[in-house]
Amino acid sequence: MQPQIVLFKEGTDTSQGKPQLISNINACQAVVDAVRTTLGPRGMDKLIVSGNSGKATISNDGATIMKLLDIVHPAAKTLVDIAKSQDAEVGDGTTSVVLLAGEFLKQVKPYVDEGVHPRIIIKAVRKSLSLCTEKIRSLAVKIEKNADDKRELLKKCASTAMNSKLIHQQKEFFSTMVVEAVLMLDELLPLNMIGIKKVNGGALEDSMLVPGVAFKKTFSYAGFEMQPKTYKECKIALLNIELELKAERDNAEVRVDNVKEYQKVVDAEWTILYEKLEKIHESGANVVLSKLPIGDVATQYFADRDMFCAGRVPEEDLKRTMKACGGAVMTTVNDLKNEVLGHCEIFEEVQIGGERFNIFKGCPNATTCTMILRGGSDQFLEETERSLHDAIMIVRRTIQNDSIVAGK
Template identity: 65%
Template structure:
């Protein structure tokens, strides 16, 4: 039947059961979801922030106040809120710190935009104003950042202050000075050009207190699986030669389907001897090279272990790849994949050395330590602590501090922390908004207000009156002579303090990346006006056909067959 005059034919575009939500209600729903995510991590911000205990279905317990860790473990399913997880992880990968700040800032930007959306403002206008405000905020931070100069020793002292600011908000804040020094010493060992993070090893050993943690100027790795004969090997050397291998040193059994045909039974012994001769030849070449320590990524069997013990050589098989790489960097040794060519004459080209090798008892574990390495491009931090959860959180805290010191070395510019930089940027944006006569004035002011969430949350988490402290901060930052621009929240007294003079410093890169990422996340969510959820197909082999489509076809075919 032809459609009537003025009627449009009905077009079915999406498969049956598809859920679509669109328009302003959907946008507000997405904003509410993101605000809920921000509220989940809000209380972890700052030196007085609380920790979250996350218990998963496997029974593993994680206690953390690291934003990226919490976001990863929360298993958020809301499609729009997942963008906040991504922005937190990108901040962690790019800078290493400020993961909580970026989530809170994204949530606050959306919260400030919500009333405008409800009143009918077009999201595109808000997005445009937010992006403009973000660009201005970034340029203001660059203008306010202070470069770290001076001698190497002075720079180390400044880097230590940056590390202490990062550790302030962590579980290990009680020993922040001890760990900040350790982190700066570890990062200083790295190649100044690459600053490869993989060359700093962090080993966790349960037992003891935090103060029992120590830094190894070289490489430390846990004693590997060992065979009989291991205890007869020497466990300490001075200036040993180190040989690194990526091969097995044990007798390899033939494949099950291997077949050897013999005409003379006497030949059988020669075949058995050949297997032994191959392994003995490999071991002899290792000894001939002059090495006193043999480390391999693959297994070193019981025969090889005893062989080396008889010749006063230390060996360890199944060494982790990262540990082997660090040993190579530290000692100057080159990993060998074959024993051919391992002679005393060419030893200099592939053997490494260190000042001291020893096997030491650390808690309940035994560790192999190589120290005083000539290349000194690597370091290992051995962490001690009471419980497994505590050591894991200490590991995450040190990772943040290492990333911050590493970034500060590459981009040696810092800004005042404690919410000072946010207040100063907020003031600048408020002043700039007055130059606009359009609705953008309101949106830029909203962005400026959103930035104040950082000092406000620092006050709330410390149990202070946020309204009172923010009023004092606005008064300080409002001074025309610019003397109050470095004032931030004093979490010790509940007042305000010049955070730059109090050495509460943060690399400007943290703030630049946080504001840019938070703005992008907020703009992304504001630009979504429809969510389409496709139904799960009931028939997994239907390949895109409506559920039950194939079933009906097969059923009809069978029916006809039966009738015939």
């Protein structure tokens, strides 16, 4: 019988058995020690500087820290997956799951040293899991779907999620905001229907919840100053059309032999643009939003007719406006009927801090909202957003499930 030869790439680690198990546990312990001090109300924030971009992040959110740590060891990477899974499924408790996993491994290590087979250890862990689940179910409190104190209970859940966060001193203020925001959503509770916008400056208590859609004023061409900044009972055209004159020299080649022919080409382009603008005006819309640019000719055309326009609107904001105000995003101006236009009671452009915001209120399908956060610095606002994300996830989870377990 010929001997078999297996070739491995140079540098391949072929270690196995007990030494490898101990190595895996030690690697996980090192990661756990890195996030251990962030747990609880007295937990400390970590300052993590990204190696490539040099961007600094200050956070005590377990999932955020785990994602930013440059972990090489394959076994320790599983802890990152645990934190990500917890963040996606529950929202809060990302540090806790990493610490629990690390603590289990710490208790198991002596048995591995003594030569106990991993299958026996796993069987024991599964048995303890079933005992824990039974105990938790016996402690759980059922919530009636239409309970009178349900709103208060949801606020308590949101407050608990914020206890260990940077904004714990303002938890009363933010827990009310979070509960109001989640209760505005439809029964599916889609997370992307809660917009979070950050504006530097001001105190945390200056943050506000807009029952509708709000987004930062987009890039504007000359003429926008003449446009009205407030409408009542407005009609909104949602477009995915470019409304500006294009320099077609890169896209097409037209050969002409006299000036008149060239003038006809130029005139045709203007005619096409003006026909589009006329159809938008005739539709009765007085607010025009487009995902693509709206140029200076179109901006001035709309301003002359007391219409407001905003081009280069982010897709997520356009979708939330469609969800709240109705209508549809159109890729042509030929079918701009009343049915495809959005409607809202009040549209206004307001100054918030150093930014201008377009705000839509009184939407018929009020199943979306926007949080506008104020604070001192970018890092502070980013951590506030992460803290609110955890609280929002917990409130959603509490609404979706009919029981809770009290904790400290």
